Amino acid sequence: xxxxxxxxxxxxxxxxxxxxxxxxxxxxxxxxxxxxxxxxxxxxxxxxxxxxxxxxxxxxxxxxxxxxxxxxxxxxxxxxxxxxxxxxxxxxxxxxxxxxxxxxxxxxxxxxxxxxxxxxxxxxxxxxxxxxxxxxxxxxxxxxxxxxxxxxxxxxxxxxxxxxxxxxxxxxxxxxxxxxxxxxxxxxxxxxxxxxxxxxxxxxxxxxxxxxxxxxxxxxxxxxxxxxxxxxxxxxxxxxxxxxxxxxxxxxxxxxxxxxxxxxxxxxxxxxxxxxxxxx
Numbered sequence: 001x002x003x004x005x006x007x008x009x010x011x012x013x014x015x016x017x018x019x020x021x022x023x024x025x026x027x028x029x030x031x032x033x034x035x036x037x038x039x040x041x042x043x044x045x046x047x048x049x050x051x052x053x054x055x056x057x058x059x060x061x062x063x064x065x066x067x068x069x070x071x072x073x074x075x076x077x078x079x080x081x082x083x084x085x086x087x088x089x090x091x092x093x094x095x096x097x098x099x100x101x102x103x104x105x106x107x108x109x110x111x112x113x114x115x116x117x118x119x120x121x122x123x124x125x126x127x128x129x130x131x132x133x134x135x136x137x138x139x140x141x142x143x144x145x146x147x148x149x150x151x152x153x154x155x156x157x158x159x160x161x162x163x164x165x166x167x168x169x170x171x172x173x174x175x176x177x178x179x180x181x182x183x184x185x186x187x188x189x190x191x192x193x194x195x196x197x198x199x200x201x202x203x204x205x206x207x208x209x210x211x212x213x214x215x216x217x218x219x220x221x222x223x224x225x226x227x228x229x230x231x232x233x234x235x236x237x238x239x240x241x242x243x244x245x246x247x248x249x250x251x252x253x254x255x256x257x258x259x260x261x262x263x264x265x266x267x268x269x270x271x272x273x274x275x276x277x278x279x280x
Contacts, residue, residue: 112159
């Protein structure tokens, strides 16, 4: 989730939290942690593969509509039936390096995705990152989740790939984002989104949205969980492995001069451009 662009097409591409791009996940599921057995039993591999394909690669930015038409479509999509399960608290117990890296990556996600959203919305973004880290279909580190896809050019969080990281953050909003991230890594649970692993802005209507279970709408973000057993508590028992990679080494290079980041801004000016306009 990044800033608003000047072009509708750029807006639509940036509006999605580009989630789920783990095309090899299904093949790895049987060999993963103990949770994988419950996950694959509850959701057949063929169904899992179909969902991953629909929410990854170029498919994840395929939209039915943007703007007002998207809002109508999103409003017509009903919320999922059944209880909203509270995620388990996560308390980071890694070494000092793990803690500093995890805090930085989670703060980046909260700031660039929802830094100007209501407090509940910022906390919900942090919860999505933690939920993904515990699900067998996603990386098992905080930075791994946030930077997933950064080496392929198809980032799961668009701010990682679109040059936003090279903008100077607004100090007060960054401080607040860090507080939210620190609390999430110290056991705070945002109950309003349950086991959500996906979200998008309300001004876009991605084609993958009806395939998932809509669970919450906070500010201008709509949150979803996987359908069936894949979105239930038993699926979220993955184990945190620490932060083996330096976030700086995972960051894509700054866009070069002349290459448009969002259809309106040259990469050469990003460093002095100031904070991004909030996506939502």
